[in-house]
Amino acid sequence: GENVEQHPSTLSVQEGDSAVIKCTYSDSASNYFPWYKQELGKGPQLIIDIRSNVGEKKDQRIAVTLNKTAKHFSLHITETQPEDSAVYFCAASWESGNTPLVFGKGTRLSVIA
Amino acid sequence: NAGVMQNPRHLVRRRGQEARLRCSPMKGHSHVYWYRQLPEEGLKFMVYLQKENIIDESGMPKERFSAEFPKEGPSILRIQQVVRGDSAAYFCASSPLGGWDTEAFFGQGTRLTVV
Numbered sequence: 351g352e353n354v355e356q357h358p359s360t361l362s363v364q365e366g367d368s369a370v371i372k373c374t375y376s377d378s379a380s381n382y383f384p385w386y387k388q389e390l391g392k393g394p395q396l397i398i399d400i401r402s403n404v405g406e407k408k409d410q411r412i413a414v415t416l417n418k419t420a421k422h423f424s425l426h427i428t429e430t431q432p433e434d435s436a437v438y439f440c441a442a443s444w445e446s447g448n449t450p451l452v453f454g455k456g457t458r459l460s461v462i463a
Numbered sequence: 464n465a466g467v468m469q470n471p472r473h474l475v476r477r478r479g480q481e482a483r484l485r486c487s488p489m490k491g492h493s494h495v496y497w498y499r500q501l502p503e504e505g506l507k508f509m510v511y512l513q514k515e516n517i518i519d520e521s522g523m524p525k526e527r528f529s530a531e532f533p534k535e536g537p538s539i540l541r542i543q544q545v546v547r548g549d550s551a552a553y554f555c556a557s558s559p560l561g562g563w564d565t566e567a568f569f570g571q572g573t574r575l576t577v578v
Contacts, residue, residue, distance in 0.1 A: 384566075393570050393571045396567070399566070439506065450511065450519060450521070451506075451508060453498075453505035456505055
């Protein structure tokens with residue numbers, strides 16, 4: 351089955367700097383890659399997603415890149431702010447194979463003011 | 464439009480008791496997914512339900528765990544004869560469309576503690 355590895359597990363950056371979180375997946379058939387942000391005591395919230403027919407997607411300060419050949423995808427947050435501090439999860443799924451979302455173990459991002 | 468509602472937010476059960484976790488999906492959503500999250504871990508898929516049907520229960524333990532999503536009312540995740548290892552946060556998500564590549568909206572979770 352699908353296996354998603356996420357790195358790093360913790361990340362500290364200065365306010366205004368960029369943060370990059372990387373994930374690799376094992377199943378080359380996976381075609382949907384969402385990213386979730388989870389704040390303390392809350393449920394995960396979808397922040398951006400990408401499908402296998404595109405290589406990059408951007409939404410304001412957040413961008414995601416996908417390298418299908420290498421089977422990895424990354425989340426980029428620019429101009430980080432203290433409110434970006436949270437746990438971020440990547441996930442992968444294969445719609446045609448009817449497989450559920452498989453999540454990485456998460457990255458705890460701390461933005462230091 | 465209220466989001467996905469889960470209750471209770473916190474649940475304490477003694478070993479051997481039953482735990483019932485409720486999830487009311489967003490209005491208009493007929494697809495519900497349950498996930499379990501252990502401390503410092505990602506979310507693990509448990510079960511996917513559509514109204515009155517279980518679509519995929521491949522992630523749910525065969526014993527003690529069951530789930531339903533009746534025609535009327537919330538989805539229920541039931542854990543019978545709870546053990547300490549069941550302590551975790553249980554999240555429910557809903558979506559208006561089925562499948563695995565549609566945006567799913569998560570509730571705030573139920574934190575189950577077994578003592």
